[in-house]
Amino acid sequence: MEAxxxxxxxxxxxxxxxxxxxxxxxxxxxxxxxVSGNESVILDPGGIEIFSSMLSTIxxxxxxxxxxxxxxxxxxxxxxxSLGMWDQVIPNAKLYTPNLWEGFIRHFGCENIEFCGIxxxxxxxxxxxxxxxxxxxxxxxSSANFNVYDPVAKILFSGDIGAALEPxxxxxxxxxxxxxxxxxxxxxxxxxxxxxxxxxxxxxxxKLDIDMMLPQHGRIFRGKEIEQFFDxxxxxxxxxxxxx
Amino acid sequence: xxxxxSPVKSAVTASQVAGELYRASLIARQLSLAAKNSxxxxxxxxxxxxxxxxxxxxxxxxxxKTIKLAEDINTISLDISQMAVERWRLNTLIGxxxxxxxxxxxxxxxxxxxxxxxxxLELNNRFNVExxxxxxxxxxxxxxxxxxxxxAVSFRLEATQxxxxxxxxxxxxxxxxxxxxxxxxHVIGAKNYIDRxxxx
Numbered sequence: 001m002e003a004x005x006x007x008x009x010x011x012x013x014x015x016x017x018x019x020x021x022x023x024x025x026x027x028x029x030x031x032x033x034x035v036s037g038n039e040s041v042i043l044d045p046g047g048i049e050i051f052s053s054m055l056s057t058i059x060x061x062x063x064x065x066x067x068x069x070x071x072x073x074x075x076x077x078x079x080x081x082s083l084g085m086w087d088q089v090i091p092n093a094k095l096y097t098p099n100l101w102e103g104f105i106r107h108f109g110c111e112n113i114e115f116c117g118i119x120x121x122x123x124x125x126x127x128x129x130x131x132x133x134x135x136x137x138x139x140x141x142s143s144a145n146f147n148v149y150d151p152v153a154k155i156l157f158s159g160d161i162g163a164a165l166e167p168x169x170x171x172x173x174x175x176x177x178x179x180x181x182x183x184x185x186x187x188x189x190x191x192x193x194x195x196x197x198x199x200x201x202x203x204x205x206x207k208l209d210i211d212m213m214l215p216q217h218g219r220i221f222r223g224k225e226i227e228q229f230f231d232x233x234x235x236x237x238x239x240x241x242x243x244x
Numbered sequence: 245x246x247x248x249x250s251p252v253k254s255a256v257t258a259s260q261v262a263g264e265l266y267r268a269s270l271i272a273r274q275l276s277l278a279a280k281n282s283x284x285x286x287x288x289x290x291x292x293x294x295x296x297x298x299x300x301x302x303x304x305x306x307x308x309k310t311i312k313l314a315e316d317i318n319t320i321s322l323d324i325s326q327m328a329v330e331r332w333r334l335n336t337l338i339g340x341x342x343x344x345x346x347x348x349x350x351x352x353x354x355x356x357x358x359x360x361x362x363x364x365l366e367l368n369n370r371f372n373v374e375x376x377x378x379x380x381x382x383x384x385x386x387x388x389x390x391x392x393x394x395x396a397v398s399f400r401l402e403a404t405q406x407x408x409x410x411x412x413x414x415x416x417x418x419x420x421x422x423x424x425x426x427x428x429x430h431v432i433g434a435k436n437y438i439d440r441x442x443x444x
Binding site: 021048051052053055056058059060061063064084085088089 | 252255256258259260262263266267321322325326328329332333336
């Protein structure tokens with residue numbers, strides 16, 4: 001699994017992605033980790049099939065004792081079906097995830113890890129000396145869904161928003177925004193259900209100072225590509241399946 | 245009878261070993277750079293350090309072998325971790341099947357349990373073979389580092405016979421020593437993780 005340091009100051013952001021050992025028919029996912037002091041949080045730790053790759057990759061950078069928190073943006077299997085395994089490996093950790101999904105997410109196995117439900121309005125999490133904000137992104141696509149914003153690193157983890165369906169060996173960064181739109185269009189039209197929710201999210205995130213936007217699938221947005229994405233997304237009609 | 249280790253501990257141990265060897269491989273790249281520098285110095289110094297030519301070539305070869313071995317160990321560790329996770333999932337499944345059997349005795353379930361147990365046994369045997377292989381590779385990389393420190397001694401000895409290159413050769417010997425010791429410490433760390441698993 002490819003690992004890259006995205007931000008390195010008093011705290012660090014890592015991306016783990018493009019796992020060559022994962023089964024072919026499983027969608028490729030990007031996992032992220034924020035490390036601050038002796039604590040860390042894994043954002044959308046991924047599915048059960050990539051658990052061993054994730055564990056091995058994380059332990060290249062920090063010892064197991066420092067994996068103290070998990071965050072799941074929503075309830076999908078590619079986000080958090082590995083929970084039952086993390087539950088055995090880091091039993092003293094805490095899981096932050098939408099409160100609405102508690103009864104569903106516990107189906108993946110959560111006997112030891114402390115379940116910390118995030119209320120609809122959002123909240124925050126302190127990892128070491130770093131404060132991360134949970135930004136509501138409901139119905140984007142999941143009915144209870146959060147992004148994570150780091151005001152110091154100016155990074156927004158956007159979950160499925162900004163996702164693209166691409167081959168396994170594609171670059172981690174966008175090289176040409178216009179051609180990248182073709183890879184994002186179907187995903188957003190079909191998986192995002194509501195234009196009203198889309199505008200609500202855009203109004204929230206346009207107020208944030210963002211240098212990097214990190215989706216859970218596809219490529220990382222940097223600098224002006226973020227505003228380009230907001231404009232492209234605003235103009236895109238979503239919820240396309242109602243026309244079928 | 246082949247011993248069965250906790251799949252949870254096995255998965256974590258294999259990942260910890262992979263982590264240690266990843267860090268060792270980063271240092272091995274620095275070692276390889278030191279080896280290339282030593283070849284350049286030997287080339288420049290010509291007949292004044294003739295005794296070091298063969299040693300510096302051997303050193304360059306050793307550094308490359310160390311990188312390759314560290315990467316191989318990393319791959320084996322990942323395989324072991326994946327095997328452990330598979331055993332872990334099968335153990336969980338068998339637990340659920342036993343629960344189901346208790347609730348409602350069913351011959352089909354018994355057959356399924358037997359098939360899974362056979363698969364588990366195969367996995368366990370493979371796991372034990374791979375973990376021994378890992379141990380022997382860690383041993384091998386440790387021997388490489390011992391050889392590397394002998395090379396550092398040779399550099400120091402040769403340095404005393406040259407004037408112009410004494411400082412450079414001494415610095416190189418120091419670098420080789422430091423890098424080799426760091427790699428050795430990561431290998432010892434990896435071996436300790438395995439020992440703790442095997443003693444559990």
